[in-house]
Amino acid sequence: MDDEAAHLKAAFGDSSDGEDIGADRQEKESLGTGDSTAWEQVKEINGLWLCRNFLSIAQQSDLLSAILDEGWFVEECNNQAMRFGDLPSWAMELSHLIHETVESVDLSVLPADLLWRDPLFDQLIVNLYQPGEGISAHVDLLRFEDGIAIVSLESPCVMRFSPVEADEDQDVDVLLSPGSLILMSGEARYRWKHEINRKQKGFQVWEGEEIDQKRRISITLRKLSILRV
Ligand SMILES: O=C(O)CCC(=O)C(=O)O
Numbered sequence: 001m002d003d004e005a006a007h008l009k010a011a012f013g014d015s016s017d018g019e020d021i022g023a024d025r026q027e028k029e030s031l032g033t034g035d036s037t038a039w040e041q042v043k044e045i046n047g048l049w050l051c052r053n054f055l056s057i058a059q060q061s062d063l064l065s066a067i068l069d070e071g072w073f074v075e076e077c078n079n080q081a082m083r084f085g086d087l088p089s090w091a092m093e094l095s096h097l098i099h100e101t102v103e104s105v106d107l108s109v110l111p112a113d114l115l116w117r118d119p120l121f122d123q124l125i126v127n128l129y130q131p132g133e134g135i136s137a138h139v140d141l142l143r144f145e146d147g148i149a150i151v152s153l154e155s156p157c158v159m160r161f162s163p164v165e166a167d168e169d170q171d172v173d174v175l176l177s178p179g180s181l182i183l184m185s186g187e188a189r190y191r192w193k194h195e196i197n198r199k200q201k202g203f204q205v206w207e208g209e210e211i212d213q214k215r216r217i218s219i220t221l222r223k224l225s226i227l228r229v
């Protein structure tokens, strides 16, 4: 983590708050949109949408190069970078692409008031996970507004959602494949925790197969709340 990120983390705290683990899997409904991107609504969780093919292979590769060119992860001990306010140009492009993609689809993947706010996002976190690394169950800090986007690159992983008001049987797993985008709003953002456990055996299993863990990079885009909570 660089100085700025460390400073901001000190100011904004850590978004993790322990973990809650169970086992379940949802059926997802694939919704063709008439164009090349298909959105899936995660039925058990209001406000959680997945777009598996959000980025083409070429776009993934360009985005990865732009991130690595930032030099944030040259030192092995750095695995997270945060930016607030003016985001790097590639992050702005990503934000515009999210806007365009959401706007072009005839589904309410993001409430209109969130989609049309300006800017759509002004905070960026890039996380780099080596094999075995993940993030414990948390709800993102309330100092960020509703409407959070996560783009995944490199190794796929299973993200587990569990209700804040715990009910062991309600965990929902979602596969985040490279190039995918998830959008969380409403209940998905406030009433469900999300986690990635790449350490404990059995978590990174999808359709009966253990995921071959390699490095994973994620880009989380959020908007700071004007009312600082
Ligand atoms: O890496 C991810 O996919 C999730 C990151 C996340 O949840 C966070 O930074 O709050």
Ligand SMILES: [Fe+2]
Pocket: 015, 138, 139, 140, 194
């Ligand atoms: Fe999060």
